[in-house]
Amino acid sequence: MDRLRWWFLGSTVPVGTACAVSASTPGPGHVGDLALGALGIATAAVLWTAGRSKQSGWRGWRLFAPAPLMPVVGLVAVTAAAPDSPLEQVALRWLPTVPGYVLAVLGILTLVAPSRLRGGARPAVELTLFLIACVLVVQVLVLGPEVSWLDLEPSGRVVLAAAVVVTSATVAAAVLLLGVIESRRQPMALVLLAATALLAPGRALGTSAMLTEEHAVGDVGRFLVAGGLVLLGAAVLLDPGPCPDASPRPRTGRSTHLRQLLPHLAMTVACFGAAAVSLTGHRISPVIAVGGSLCAVLAVLHRWLTARDEQLLGARLRRSEAYFRSLVAASSDAVLVLDGDLRVTWSSATLGTTLGSPTAVPVGADLLELVHPEDALPVARALLPAAGDATPPGELRLRLRHADGTWRHLEAGFTDLRSDTVVGAVVLHCRDTTERVAREQALEQVAFTDPVTALPNRAGFEQRLEAALAEAGTTCRSLLLIELDGLDEVREDAGRDVVTAVLVEVGRRLRATVRGCDAVSRVGGGAFAVLAEGAPHAVDLLADRCLSVIEQPLDTAAGLFDLSASIGVVDLAAAESVADLMTRAELAVRAAAAAGTGTALRYRPALGSAAERRAQLREDLPGAWDRGELSVLFQPVVSLSERRVTGVEALLRWQHPRLGEVPPAEFVPIAERAGVIGELQRWALETAAEAVLTLPHGPVPLRLGVNISASHVAARTLVRDVAAVLQATGLAPERLILEITEATLMSEGEHVTVDIEALRLMGVHVALDDFGTGRSSLAHLTRLPIDVLKLDHAFVLRVDRDPKARALCESVVAIAGALGLDVVAEGVETPAQLGALRAAGCGFAQGFLLARPMRLLDLVGMLDEGAGLLWPGLVGSR
Structure with missing residues (x-):
């Protein structure tokens, strides 16, 4: 497109030179006519080539393209026919030119969408005024002030009349286009109007020169036509093409300030043309007189229509303003309009009602001075962004003072329209939220x-x-x-x-x-x-x-x-x-x-480490038996009268892969809280029962003692679990001793007594574990369903050196004997303790003095080696 522009502009130089040479040479300007013909061909080529990218189909510039070629055809026809009379030459030259102007009019009108060409009375008056004014001027330029239409032959009269009409219509179409074209294409429309304004008088002066044989007038006409063709080519090159989403034209029907002056300019031209005829001493023809009068009448009509439209538009604007003011006033939201400095420029009546006084927010007041002091900084940050940052629409909470001195809570949705040249303000839509805030505070107080x-x-x-x-x-x-x-x-x-x-x-x-x-x-x-x-x-x-x-x-x-x-x-x-x-x-x-x-x-950090250890154990304990981390150790129980092992107590041990050995006192409570104590004790029961069946024994098989958790008893699965283990392993029920604490046996609920009695009916023995700790009472021994009494380590700790402790031990052993209970002393660590217990009549004992908890293999070896005999002296000899 740039190459085409420079090529076209470059072609104007030889054309202008040829016109100048023709003007300086006496006689007909054949050189100028040939130059204009070449320029017309070049203009047609530019219109066709550049117009292909502007619109699709045979519309617009492509329809306009043949128009500059028609005068060239007329020139060729005149040159070939060489008629004798000037009128015949004019008629022959205009015969192909008139259709060219018709095509030009159609091309101009198809440069925009048809919907833009529709209008009311005022555009029609304007178009008629333009057309009449152009006809008057062109017919004066063509015929001159002395020639009348009646002086012409009928054929010449028709041709020249058609020429005057089509050239005037072309200018009128260009004026109409200027009023309805999109704003971005207005420069093109102005250049096109200038082109038609030069072409119409240029062609008219050329025709007048042919009729009067005044060559100077013809030279002026050639220069005007050349300028019009150049501007015509420039117009198509300036055209950016129609916009697909172009907004509709304004309701006034005007898109430029120039168009507002064009009707008055047309009337002025028509009046000056008539005045010029009169001043030159010629008689004003009836056509000029009637045309001038019509122009004056149409100008007055146009002014009246303009005033009426402006009055109607003003009324619509007032009604629209009143309508929206009424809507804003009737809205429950109060509207506040601020300028760029956050000063109040307008406030709705609703805001005055909310604040108890119409003057609560006066115009011109600074909003930051009206709000609560605690809200001033948040409001300023929200409504006064940093330079270059746009304020996005949002919500704002602020407080304004009521007429009674209290503060009202408002929630404002705001929109920043300061960049809008029409509004140039910040608009706040405020809602009174005082009651809601009070309810929220009350609910918050309750919550x-x-x-x-x-x-x-x-x-x-x-x-x-x-x-x-x-x-x-x-x-x-x-x-x-x-x-x-x-x-x-x-x-x-x-x-x-x-x-x-x-x-x-x-x-x-x-x-x-x-x-x-x-x-x-x-x-x-x-x-x-x-x-x-x-x-x-x-x-x-x-x-x-x-x-x-x-x-x-x-x-x-x-x-x-x-x-x-x-x-x-x-x-x-x-x-x-x-x-x-x-x-x-x-x-x-x-x-x-x-x-x-x-x-x-x-x-202290150690407390956190202990908590982390408990959490780790709680996480790892489920499934530890399946992973082989749990094991069972056995501690022998010795008969003091026979000095022989008569039973073993199964003790659980956990070898954690990362934390090492974990004692039962630590992981059993964790198992109870984690809900896996039942699975843990079922595994321990079954493992211990299977192991004790493999132990060598004397005339009487060894008994197996197993500690039972209170949580296992409370779960009501103990009877079922014990029966399943006995059936699975084949262990005789009378060989199993379940060791249960006094607190568990004395707990509330009949189910505990029922379950214990069911176990004893099965043949399983029940031992009262850890007797002598807590709130143990001798009176309970008569009511508890037990077979064995196990004295706690704390109970026998001072039995060898404290007479009162020894007396108490003797009493407990005597009462247990009277009730038919076997007594087992736990935690025996010294020979003196063992002697005191034997002297008191205690039947059984276990502890480090006799044997520590050991693995099954070690226990088998000890029983085989000593034939089941176990006494401190024998142990020391190993």
Whole structure:
């Protein structure tokens, strides 16, 4: 396209030179006519070539392309025919030119979509005015002021009339195109209008020169035609083509300011043309007079139509403004319009109603001065972005002062229209959310407050912990987790109402003990928490004071009660999250409770390591028996009268692949909490039963003792599990002794007694394990369904050197003998203890003095070697 543009512009140089030579040479300008013919051919080629990319089909510029060739055809016809009279020459020259102008008119009108050409009365008046004015000017230029249409022959009159009409119609079509074309194609339309404005008088002057043989007029006409052709080629080169999503033309029907002047310019040209005829001393012809009068009338009509349209448009705008104002006023949302500096430019009446006064938000006031001081910075950040950043639409929360002095909460959706040249403002759509905020605050108060003590609950306290962790490093803070001890006794003795009163009093005492900046919360049934500020030693003193006020007697309606507590202390700087902080506090308070009630203990990494160890064991314990990590050891039980092994006790051991050997005292409680104690003990029962069947024995087969967990008894599967093991292994029921603690046998529920009796009916023996610890009572021996009594290591520890302990042991053995119970002493470690027990009449013993727990292979070897005999002296001789 660039090469075509330069080629076309370059062709204008020889054409202009030829026209100049023709003008300087006396006589007809044949050289100029030939140059114009060549320029017409070049223009047609440019229109055809450049127009192919503008529109599809035979429309627009491709329809326009043949028009510049028609005058060339007329020139060739005149040259070939060489008519004698000037009128015949004019007629012959215009015969092919008239269709060319018709094609030009059609090409101009098809440059835009047909929908853009539709209009009302005013565009029709404009088009008629343009056409009449052009006809008047062109016919004056063609015929001159002295020649009348009646002076011409009929054939010449028809040809020249058609020439005047089509050339005028071409200019009128170009004017019409300028008013309806898309804005981006307006430069092209202006150049095209200029081209037609030069071509029409140029052709008219050329025709006039042929009729009057005034060659100077013909030279002027050639220059005008040459300029029109050049501008015509420039117009097609400037055309960017139609836009597929072009917006419709304005409702006024005008797309440029120039078009508003064109009707008046047309009337002025027509009037000046008539005045020029009159001033030159010629008589104004009836055609000029009528045409000028029509132009004046049409100009007046056009002005009236314009004023009416403007009045109607103004009325529509006023109605539209009133309509939207009414909509905004009737809306429940208050509208606030701000300028670029956030000053109020307009506010709806709804906002005044919301704030109790129409002048609550005066025009010109700075919004940042009207909002609550705490909201000024967030509002400024939201509505005054950094340079170059656009403010996205969003929501904003702010507070404005009511006429009664209170603050109303507003939720504003805002849109930044400062980049819009029409609006140039920030628009806020505000909704009054005061009641909703009040309800939310009330619900939040309920959600984060303990209903008993009116202190913050666990959720509210965790919120404060999150805020405190976010400020870590600015203030030294610690968490005190307080677990009350003794609430269960209060509940059993006095009921829940007294417990409530006790909790309220404890909360009051804690609140009175801490400083005003410290937060007290109730985080559980009998758990309180304190978020305290201060150095570690100051926090430790505060923990001691809290223990002191809790341990003071509580005077209630049911009497005096004494409570104690354990406190775990954690430094906030050592934790990364609220969950981590609470976990550490719980570990510390459990360690404090284990150390004894009334203790405050700080968290230390060792507590975390112990918790991690328990978590690891809990994860790895299920399936440990299938992986071969569990094993069973056997500790012999010796008859003191026969000095012979009469039974063994099966003891579980766990060899963890990473943590090493784990004692039963550690992993059995974990198994109970993990819910796998039943599977664990079924495996132990079956493994021990299979092993004891392989042991060598004397006249009486060895008995097998197995410890039974309280959780296994509570699960109600013990009878079924024991029966399944006996059936699977073939072990005689009377050889099995189930060792159960006193607390388990005395637990509530008839099912325990029923299950124990069922086991004894099967022939299985039941032993009371760990007798002498806890709250063991001799009176229980008469009621418990047992066959064997096992004295705990703590019971026989001082039997050799404490007369009272020895007397008690003798009494227990005597009572057990009277009840028909076998007595087994556990944990015998010295010969003196063994002698005292034998002297007291104890029947059986086990302990390190006799034999340590051993593997099955070692036990078989010991039994084979000693024929079942086992006594301290014999052991020492091995």
